[in-house]
Amino acid sequence: MIKARIVNESDCADLLTWRNDSQTRKNFFSSDYVKEQDHVNWFKKILASKHSKIIILEFNDQKIGMVRYDSKDFKTYVSINTNPLMRGKGHSSEMLLASEKLIIDDKNIANNLNANILKSNHISIKVFEKAGYQLKSVTHDYYEYIKKIK
Numbered sequence: 001m002i003k004a005r006i007v008n009e010s011d012c013a014d015l016l017t018w019r020n021d022s023q024t025r026k027n028f029f030s031s032d033y034v035k036e037q038d039h040v041n042w043f044k045k046i047l048a049s050k051h052s053k054i055i056i057l058e059f060n061d062q063k064i065g066m067v068r069y070d071s072k073d074f075k076t077y078v079s080i081n082t083n084p085l086m087r088g089k090g091h092s093s094e095m096l097l098a099s100e101k102l103i104i105d106d107k108n109i110a111n112n113l114n115a116n117i118l119k120s121n122h123i124s125i126k127v128f129e130k131a132g133y134q135l136k137s138v139t140h141d142y143y144e145y146i147k148k149i150k
Helices: 009-019 022-027 036-048 092-103 122-130
Strands: 002-006 052-059 062-072 075-082 112-118 134-138 142-148
Touching: 002 092, 009 022, 009 036, 009 052, 009 062, 009 075, 036 052, 052 092, 062 092, 075 092, 092 122, 112 122, 122 142
Parallel strands: 075 112
Antiparallel strands: 002 052, 052 062, 062 075, 112 142, 134 142
């Protein structure tokens, strides 16, 4: 069973490693390599923010990934990143669902969750659809998915 918890300071290095993985960078809107100090500064801001939440997901006491929620302008955007060592094991949709349980009562989280997914990221498209997200719109570069949670 997947366990979800709020991120803490001890997760900073793992998130940087996962973020700088070449497959991860290929599927992110920003594919740039992130320097350690830039990541540490970003991470501190996330920890202090009322409008951003990162949920760490664990399976058999091993970190399998993270889901991030960023609220802005009455919308909440969702992104997911799987620990590269845990890819292909079928956990990602469950990660989304488990993380939602921790944020559902948060007053800073909107009623609808939005996920922007690059058109080339076929795996994420399947993951979000399996977790109940529905296609809302299409742009030149990405699909926008939405899910009502409240």
